[in-house]
Structures are given as C-alpha cells and as structure tokens.
Amino acid sequence: MEPFYDTHAHLTFPDFTEDIPGLIERAQAAGITRIISIGTDLESSKSAVALAEAHAPIYAVVGWHPNDLAAAPDDVAPALRELCGHSKVVAIGEMGIDHFRLPSGNGGSPMDDEVWKTQQEKIFRQQLELAVEQKLNVVIHQRVALEPTLDIFQEYADRVRGQFHCFVDDQSGLNRVIEMGSIVSFTGIVTFKNAHQVRETVAATPLDKLMVETDSPFLSPMPYRGKRCEPAYTHYTAKKVAEVKGVSLAELSGFTCTTAHEFFPKLG
Ligand SMILES: [Zn+2]
Numbered sequence: 001m002e003p004f005y006d007t008h009a010h011l012t013f014p015d016f017t018e019d020i021p022g023l024i025e026r027a028q029a030a031g032i033t034r035i036i037s038i039g040t041d042l043e044s045s046k047s048a049v050a051l052a053e054a055h056a057p058i059y060a061v062v063g064w065h066p067n068d069l070a071a072a073p074d075d076v077a078p079a080l081r082e083l084c085g086h087s088k089v090v091a092i093g094e095m096g097i098d099h100f101r102l103p104s105g106n107g108g109s110p111m112d113d114e115v116w117k118t119q120q121e122k123i124f125r126q127q128l129e130l131a132v133e134q135k136l137n138v139v140i141h142q143r144v145a146l147e148p149t150l151d152i153f154q155e156y157a158d159r160v161r162g163q164f165h166c167f168v169d170d171q172s173g174l175n176r177v178i179e180m181g182s183i184v185s186f187t188g189i190v191t192f193k194n195a196h197q198v199r200e201t202v203a204a205t206p207l208d209k210l211m212v213e214t215d216s217p218f219l220s221p222m223p224y225r226g227k228r229c230e231p232a233y234t235h236y237t238a239k240k241v242a243e244v245k246g247v248s249l250a251e252l253s254g255f256t257c258t259t260a261h262e263f264f265p266k267l268g
Helices: 020-029 042-054 077-084 110-134 146-156 171-179 196-204 231-245 249-263
Strands: 004-009 032-038 058-062 089-098 138-143 162-164 183-186 210-212
Touching: 004 210, 004 231, 004 249, 020 032, 020 231, 032 042, 032 089, 032 231, 042 058, 042 077, 058 077, 077 089, 077 110, 089 110, 089 146, 110 138, 110 146, 138 146, 146 171, 171 183, 171 196, 183 196, 196 231, 210 231, 210 249, 231 249
Parallel strands: 004 032, 032 058, 058 089, 089 138, 138 162, 162 183, 183 210
Antiparallel strands: none
C-alpha cells in the first residue's frame, strides 16, 4: 500500500480520548504512516508533544489558532519556545487570521471586530518571529482572510515557509502562496460533490507544492462526510487528488512524502 502522511490532525481533541492506539492502527492499515498533531493553544500543544513522545508515528506542531486567543497571554512566544527544541516538534502553528468567525457575528460590535483582528495579527506576528528565530516552518490557518494573511506573511516569507492548510482558495491565491516559496495542503473537501473550485485549484497546483491532510476530527472525506474524521481517511483524499492530477497513487505518494520531509526536516 502506498504510504501517505496525515499532515494536519487534531489528535488531542476530546473526540479521540482513549482511542489513540486504535486510531494509529487503523491509519497504518490504510497506509498512513505518519500523523502530525496540531496544537491550537498552549495546552493542546503540550498534549500534542506528549502524544508524539508516546507514539512513534505521531509528530507535533505547537501554536495558537487565531480563533482560540481568548486565553492567550500577552506574548505567546516564551512558552512555545520551550517546546520548539523537542525532537518531534516539526513546525509552529496553527496560526493565522480568521475573518469567518468575528465578534460581530455573535452579537459584538464593529469595534469588537477591530480589537479581535488586532489581537489576531499580534499573535500571528509573535509566532512568525518565533519561527524565524527557531528556524522552523509554520502551519497557516486562514479563513475568508487570504489577502490579510498573505500581507502579513509576506514580511517573513524570505525567512520562513508556510503550509497553507485546508486550502480552498482559487488559482490566483494559490499562485501568491507558491510565489512566496510556500505550499498548500488539501483536506477531504476535495472529495465533496460540490467542491469543483477546490478541485480546479488542485489541478493547478504543481505536484511538488502540495501535501494531504485530514484536519481530523473535522472534514471527513466522502464516503464519511459529516462523521468524525480520523487520519486513516487521508487515503480517500489522496485518491481524489491523484485522480484530479492524473497520476498514480504511487507517484502522488512519492511527491507528497518528499515534500513533507523537505518542509518538516525534523520528520523522521
Ligand atoms: Zn486545524
């Protein structure tokens, strides 16, 4: 079976409590040989490191998600810095900008939105600075905010590369990401019936600029759409991406695994 890596999963979410050994077993049976568990705040980042210590196929990314900043300290860098030296911490993130969920969508005022956006930008920059300092790449989350995300990221793009995860934007957005030396990864969304535009973006992405992921426990690919997602399902996404690109699973496996090792040099 062709090996693939699930480059973005949230194994520390309560959905997976007590099921990690079974989850790893099912992933390996489906050819998913490495799983990168992504932190969204300090606690989940520490838990991801603990999981990586306990299980050989698991690696960790540590950082603060732009929608989880309510409990963030003034400066997120010091505590994250302590985790960065760990041999299985392969990047910093997920970090970025999210304009999909703003305070105004939840009863807040336009002023609340501005405060929130300023906070997101501040924490995003702190993590980008840390990545430069630690010589680690970053995992980028952005939702309905590609332009503002790229505007900030551009200032660091000569020193750090980004994995623009769960990429659903069009070809012009893709081109900007690639021009900055960064790459994208695709989730199970590529298998959704109506996701024609995402498949067009997949078709336009050079084979050496993409990776696959699940974003577990979210975004289960077909035929499990709507159910809890888990790393074993990476296989369905890989199959669809190979089909869209017109390559064999073996070729896609070769490209995506090579890209993952280049992007995450600490991935064993
Ligand atoms: Zn995520």
